[in-house]
Amino acid sequence: MLPTINPTTTKSWAELNVLAKESNFTIQDLFNQDPKRVNKYSFEFKSTYFDFSKNGISDEVLKALLELANECDLTEAIEALFSGQKINQTENRAVLHTELRRLSKKTPYSEQVSKELEKVKKAADQLNAGEWKGYSDKKITDIVNIGIGGSDLGPKMVTHALRPYWKSIKPHFISNVDAQQLIEELDGLDAETTLFIIASKTFTTQETMTNAESAKNWFLKNGGSEPDISKHFVAVSTNKSAVEAFGINAENMFEFWDWVGGRYSLWSSIGLVIACTIGYSNFEQLLLGAEDLDNHFRNSAFEKNVPVLAALIGIWHNNFCRYESQAVLPYDHRLRFLPSYLQQADMESNGKSIDRSGRKISYQTGPIIWGEPGTNGQHAFYQLIHQGTKIIPCDFLMIANPDHSLTDHHDKLFSNFLAQQEALLKGKSKEEVQVELKESNGLDQDVIPYKVFEGNRPSTSILINNLTPFNLGMLIAFYEHKIFVQGIIWNIFSFDQWGVELGKQLARPILSEIQKKETGMHDPSTSELIKKSQDMRK
Numbered sequence: 001m002l003p004t005i006n007p008t009t010t011k012s013w014a015e016l017n018v019l020a021k022e023s024n025f026t027i028q029d030l031f032n033q034d035p036k037r038v039n040k041y042s043f044e045f046k047s048t049y050f051d052f053s054k055n056g057i058s059d060e061v062l063k064a065l066l067e068l069a070n071e072c073d074l075t076e077a078i079e080a081l082f083s084g085q086k087i088n089q090t091e092n093r094a095v096l097h098t099e100l101r102r103l104s105k106k107t108p109y110s111e112q113v114s115k116e117l118e119k120v121k122k123a124a125d126q127l128n129a130g131e132w133k134g135y136s137d138k139k140i141t142d143i144v145n146i147g148i149g150g151s152d153l154g155p156k157m158v159t160h161a162l163r164p165y166w167k168s169i170k171p172h173f174i175s176n177v178d179a180q181q182l183i184e185e186l187d188g189l190d191a192e193t194t195l196f197i198i199a200s201k202t203f204t205t206q207e208t209m210t211n212a213e214s215a216k217n218w219f220l221k222n223g224g225s226e227p228d229i230s231k232h233f234v235a236v237s238t239n240k241s242a243v244e245a246f247g248i249n250a251e252n253m254f255e256f257w258d259w260v261g262g263r264y265s266l267w268s269s270i271g272l273v274i275a276c277t278i279g280y281s282n283f284e285q286l287l288l289g290a291e292d293l294d295n296h297f298r299n300s301a302f303e304k305n306v307p308v309l310a311a312l313i314g315i316w317h318n319n320f321c322r323y324e325s326q327a328v329l330p331y332d333h334r335l336r337f338l339p340s341y342l343q344q345a346d347m348e349s350n351g352k353s354i355d356r357s358g359r360k361i362s363y364q365t366g367p368i369i370w371g372e373p374g375t376n377g378q379h380a381f382y383q384l385i386h387q388g389t390k391i392i393p394c395d396f397l398m399i400a401n402p403d404h405s406l407t408d409h410h411d412k413l414f415s416n417f418l419a420q421q422e423a424l425l426k427g428k429s430k431e432e433v434q435v436e437l438k439e440s441n442g443l444d445q446d447v448i449p450y451k452v453f454e455g456n457r458p459s460t461s462i463l464i465n466n467l468t469p470f471n472l473g474m475l476i477a478f479y480e481h482k483i484f485v486q487g488i489i490w491n492i493f494s495f496d497q498w499g500v501e502l503g504k505q506l507a508r509p510i511l512s513e514i515q516k517k518e519t520g521m522h523d524p525s526t527s528e529l530i531k532k533s534q535d536m537r538k
């Protein structure tokens with residue numbers, strides 16, 4: 001059981017409120033006051049460098065935040081997580097995704113985990129050796145992963161992040177119930193050489209089951225026959241009977257367990273598409289990287305604990321500075337799906353308003369997570385980040401060594417990554433603008449206020465040596481634990497997702513109405529929209 005402590009009743013929360021009210025320094029002031037600030041607020045973990053110094057955290061603020069973690073019993077909560085207590089209380093489940101990557105230690109879960117990993121390895125090896133043959137004896141060349149949410153976002157993000165590690169199999173992803181995606185992805189594929197992975201923890205998700213049925217029909221219409229299905233369809237799920245009912249036999253099922261949350265499942269056989277695409281040994285490296293970060297998280301003092309520090313800084317921004325969102329800005333095309341992956345990881349985990357005692361919460365919980373890769377975002381929404389009325393804390397991510405030799409591109413990318421953060425920190429004063437105008441004999445004086453940047457906008461830099469599977473595993477685990485720590489302090493249950501249910505529930509009768517099977521009662525707007533859509537579709 002997790003402790004249930006209303007964070008607003010703690011001494012440190014009150015202190016942080018006072019510190020926030022009295023805070024009259026800028027981030028630049030903090031640098032001026034303390035020349036060692038960068039060293040103090042940056043951390044090297046293996047090949048990754050985390051720099052938190054460009055956030056408006058003074059030593060006093062950090063001290064109070066660390067105290068908050070203690071007052072909220074974070075140490076006990078971390079132990080509850082790793083020791084398999086049923087901390088997902090509203091679903092009565094343990095939360096043990098860390099067991100999926102605990103490769104260097106024998107635990108009560110090792111046997112079942114390694115049995116499934118063996119199966120994943122066998123499939124990945126067979127596919128890449130060209131030994132997995134389709135119905136016409138041609139080798140499989142393409143894999144289509146059909147899943148949504150955690151059964152899509154994690155595998156898709158990782159597979160694309162590790163593009164340089166791709167072997168002989170080309171991956172595709174279908175998630176949306178909108179058939180357009182299915183049609184586009186299947187276009188050009190050959191049924192003889194395509195393998196479908198139906199990935200669904202529950203094997204009941206409407207989108208996935210609809211897409212799976214359509215994929216089966218496509219396969220049957222394009223040369224395959226019923227007995228060939230076993231060579232072209234596999235399932236990853238916790239629901240054996242539903243998998244069999246769909247027509248996939250047990251040998252073609254990869255299992256995982258209810259103690260793995262959907263959005264934390266890429267480490268399990270849900271990662272099959274990753275392992276098949278990058279090869280099993282690289283998949284194992286991903287797990288090892290995450291395990292390393294797990295050990296750091298479990299064993300390090302909070303003041304040196306990278307996910308804990310990131311979480312506490314986020315709490316300062318969210319609850320005391322009242323910033324509402326958090327941008328994730330990877331300066332790397334390979335990491336383009338990281339923001340959407342983190343949207344689910346963070347917002348489905350911490351978008352809650354009832355505390356662990358069942359009471360309505362009176363303070364802010366999970367932030368809005370959003371972002372796009374740099375430099376694209378610079379030409380779209382950075383205007384608001386630099387000069388808008390909202391303050392957006394940003395995580396800037398950069399890979400020091402690219403996987404290509406176009407150095408000129410990389411130098412430019414790097415300079416933008418650094419310059420944006422410097423601009424957010426320092427801004428540009430009225431005086432600086434005046435000097436610039438004078439020098440250039442440029443625009444008239446009226447334009448000065450528009451060219452001023454206030455600066456003092458917080459950012460965190462994450463600089464990674466290489467985007468290897470190991471380093472990526474570490475990075476993902478860093479974010480997972482950051483989210484966990486915040487959920488503990490906000491006194492919420494981070495591992496359920498009841499908020500997605502109502503929409504699903506209401507869609508069922510509406511579907512019946514749309515298909516003209518029954519009529520229903522709705523609010524006036526929905527009723528009119530149903531009528532209008534039926535009219536338009538005639």
Ligand code: F6P
Nearest residue numbers: 149150151200201202205262500
């Ligand atoms: O509807 C939300 C959700 O349950 C997510 O938490 C989950 O990752 C996704 O749907 C997919 O679920 P499944 O893997 O069971 O198809």
